[in-house]
Amino acid sequence: MRFRQAIVAAMTDEMTADESVIFFGEDVAAAEGPFKTSEGLLDTFGPIRVRDTPISEMAFTGAAVGAAMMGMRPVIEIMFMEFLGVALDALVTEGAKMHYLSNGEYSVPMVVRASCGSGLGFGSQHSQTLENWVAATPGLKVVQPSDAQSAYSLLRASIQDNNPVMFLEPRILYAERGEVDTSLKMEIGKARILQEGSEATVVSLGNMVNVAREAIKESGLSVELIDLATLVPWDRQTVLSSVKKTGRLIVVEESPWSGGWGSEIVSYVASHAFSALKSAPFRITAPDVPVPYSGTLEARYVPTAINVALALKEAVKENKVPQPWWITEGVSK
Amino acid sequence: MRFRQAIVAAMTDEMTADESVIFFGEDVAAAEGPFKTSEGLLDTFGPIRVRDTPISEMAFTGAAVGAAMMGMRPVIEIMFMEFLGVALDALVTEGAKMHYLSNGEYSVPMVVRASCGSGLGFGSQHSQTLENWVAATPGLKVVQPSDAQSAYSLLRASIQDNNPVMFLEPRILYAERGEVDTSLKMEIGKARILQEGSEATVVSLGNMVNVAREAIKESGLSVELIDLATLVPWDRQTVLSSVKKTGRLIVVEESPWSGGWGSEIVSYVASHAFSALKSAPFRITAPDVPVPYSGTLEARYVPTAINVALALKEAVKENKVPQPWWITEGVSK
């Protein structure tokens, strides 16, 4: 099934299994979601549990917090991750802190689904991944699937989780197909080793996992590919073990060079597997620019398989840290 | 003068030098600022240029963007950094992208001043540093002074800058005194080497610079202390050169263990000064918890000079990466 259908399936299965799961967002009910990620939900579960909201992200995100505290399991959809910019307080400063501030008396089992990422020509205000807005929030989990299977399994796990979960869906994947075994469970906080390898470890997240997979193939090297899947709390153990085995770490990410999530991984590994490293760990990222609209430029914005493959070869064969393309090409510093 | 007076002085001097500088925020005019960071400004510059706003962070942050585009140089005060959670869009998604989206036709010379940090018993929703909300925003500069002098010089530089600047003021420093030479200029993007050393490089920001300074003294080691001062764009060159000289990097930060800004530094240095590193670079951070209110706990929340000193010794003398206290004490994983 398609990635977006995996979302629908996970929602359907959780709403069937648990009456307390409710769902709301802009145009998610009657219109079945701007990205068709809620096809059939209104029909199946009715207008009490599946609701369209006004354009009021602060109100409906905060409402999810309150409903979760009163025993429901709300899932909400933030159409584009950027829209959390008008509602961050409700999630990060209220929702994520309620369990703590209630001394454990209330829990906030809610999921904020948001589409993210570039590649579809939506321009600077509708194309970022923005993990950084939520990643340093004790009390909030952050999940990002990379294919239909993980979308299905991780969304179910997120809905079942008793804590607030930010569930980031790479928009470019919605139409992608993949096998989905609905009996397969995945745990939040567990990375997936997608392929084993001995010469380097590549850690990635979301759609960059697919870019990395292609790059590894292209490179012809023996590279271990880890889909982080959960960014908070991330699977330090799996990554560390892998790097201790391969001796090299490359993070491939869609976020900007400055401030992107990959630094967290490189930094931790540099601290805790230092002596195992055969060469310098590094990140391959987007440049420090807002996402450009032009198709030609947007295609260059995120790391490409070709670039990643070249970087992998440089890293493994020459123990080098490749410069980003904008530096080698002299278009920026 | 006190840190907060340095803020007042910088504001006064810029408002005197440039008529286009205006200032608004909650209770900044008649009441002269909740932290007395605008003493005398209303009296001196009058109610047209110095204004109290309603409690409407989204509106007045966005208004600063619009006023900046029309030739003013607005400075606004966000009383506690957390309040940007209701206004992030205006700064990050509008203000920081306007120059880009106008193809260079408009500029947005504005400064968002915000108090940040823990230590004063303000609890979970009024004590974070939250650099992560703004750090991955191409188009936005992020500055954080560590003493009265840098508060003065960097605020002036920020107001003179033609781009949006997030100016983070460690609240705990407001009452601290320090020498201020008003003729001293500091550049955004330049780190300050506060003391030279040969055995390790400590990189820090804001009030943690002071903690680090004390720790270094306490440790008796020869440690180079770098006050990053600007987080975006940070001074990669100064940090790299220092680490190449000392062979060790320790970042001391107030943000949480997961997602804090220090990873950016450790990651970059691990990538670009790998062979110069004598031992693993690491971070000393706050734990992954919301800031607790209790004075006893809050005192443990941020790195202390004693803890940092111990860590420095372990790092330099034993080439070890010390575990954070919550792990050694077994109170958390």
Next chain:
Amino acid sequence: MSTSLERRNSLKTSDSKTDEIACYERMLEIREFERRTNELFAAGEIRGTTHLCVGEEALNLGLATVLNPDDVIAATYRSHGIALAFGLSPHSVMAEIMGKSTGCAGGIGGSMHMCDSSVGVLPTSAIIGGGMPVAAGAALAFQIQKKKNVAVAYFGDAATNIGAFHESMNLAAIWKLPVIFVINNNVYGEYTRIDLSTPIEDLHIRAESYAMPHAKLDGMDIYAVQSGMQEAIDRARRGDGPTLIEAKTYRFSGHSRADQALYRPEGELEMWQKRDPILVTEQALTKKGLLDTAKIEEMKAKAVATVDAAIVQAKSDPEPTAKDMFSHIFTSQKVG
């Protein structure tokens, strides 16, 4: 020691006269509590910040008595009075303010963060507007669960200028949620008089933007609060949706901490002091023959003693330990 629920229920017994006196007594307790809090703060025995509820006791008690313990309230940092009225003991509130492990939030929250799930006090928010959508969401849960409970969002006059107010009101109206938005219009937002930040006088008319019923009531008079609120609560329980209530009160103290409130126009405080909610209740009860001077003195002495005992106990209570700081980050169980 009575529980929060018992203390709450003690305001609503089978005898309405007893209840009236109990409410008066609780108001005295709040007043005394805030007096001592202020003193302790000035003496440096409390850190951080505090926002006193002096002048708002009638509103606090009015809400506590018209709501049921299984209704919920999402209030603000200015919430000692709400907490005490809703049933929390002076000890658990004071211990919280002192950061002790026996505090209602284990000393983790502090003065701005009161909480007690047994009487529906949701963790109070220190962010303006933070609690409004949360209250709407709690009401949504009640609606879906087909419960008759209601949620109250309780906030200040100046908070009506934040975006969350607008969005929450609209959402509540379009979904007909059983939520009551209560503006505690105490005339000031921090150091700014409401008329300097807001171009209308009667804030409750903002409900018209959402075709929502609205009313103003005298927040200095507990009976006015009770009857004004009752209508809104009945509407909500009936399934007829939300209401915006504006309670006119006055902030007798400064905004927080050491604020001397020098920005107040001359005579304003004195004018409002004539309508001091405790005085108003005292007069009403005296008139009804339920109180006399002796009884009043006795009750005031009792409030002094109760609060003092709470402080003594809180002072000697243990601090939370480092482990407590890590206890409630993530939970494996659904609670609440």
Next chain:
Amino acid sequence: MSTSLERRNSLKTSDSKTDEIACYERMLEIREFERRTNELFAAGEIRGTTHLCVGEEALNLGLATVLNPDDVIAATYRSHGIALAFGLSPHSVMAEIMGKSTGCAGGIGGSMHMCDSSVGVLPTSAIIGGGMPVAAGAALAFQIQKKKNVAVAYFGDAATNIGAFHESMNLAAIWKLPVIFVINNNVYGEYTRIDLSTPIEDLHIRAESYAMPHAKLDGMDIYAVQSGMQEAIDRARRGDGPTLIEAKTYRFSGHSRADQALYRPEGELEMWQKRDPILVTEQALTKKGLLDTAKIEEMKAKAVATVDAAIVQAKSDPEPTAKDMFSHIFTSQKVG
């Protein structure tokens, strides 16, 4: 090639009859532009998304003619019509939509991000509510600079439920800013009819919450737009503060991209088509003897040719280069 400013000024000459015809012609241009945009999108020649302005041409032109080129407008993603009306050439708008370096934002912005400082078109925002405080801020600058200029915030009906609307209105009112908030009430927000998200019918009454003057006007009639806006603009230039205007229009197209708008009640589109702004203008001008069938046909043909030429040119224009993506992140100079 005329500049944006010349194209803008050509709508406001010394001869009002010429102007009326020029406006009609521009409306035809917008209509044809959107028709072709839709076609190109369907044919896969444009990526991303587009939001058409069909049905809103009278409002676009009304605003362009009552504002001066040194006034500013902060509009939304639905802004091809605003851009063209305000003076941008079909080529610079189409090139932007096609992501070419000759586009008004250098191909960096795309369909949702129009901009031209020479005629006061601030970068349009793709975030609901994003432009409202920005417009208020521009007005603040004008006020402080003692200029007589005004700023317009232009947004949709559904955008009146976002927090920024409330906050910006209140701020503008309390500071008496020369800003006009213009609701383009085209009945839908995405796929949702406004009455399903908003419990009132006349959105402009929300101005009462800020003691702000407000009015409704017929957005299908350029003369109604002009006269309704003029009063608001005069008020702002006089220093008497902001106004909320609700222009009633109808979104003849779907929300964006491939939306077929199947959610529309039967007959609704047809009803509104009778009030098609181009038809309305055509009839008015014909009645005044300024237009006849032949002239109309000629002008329509001209619009077709103009837009076609713009598309042909835009197609052959160069793509931006990698360097362009880095050109405008930080600036060393104050511009604008």
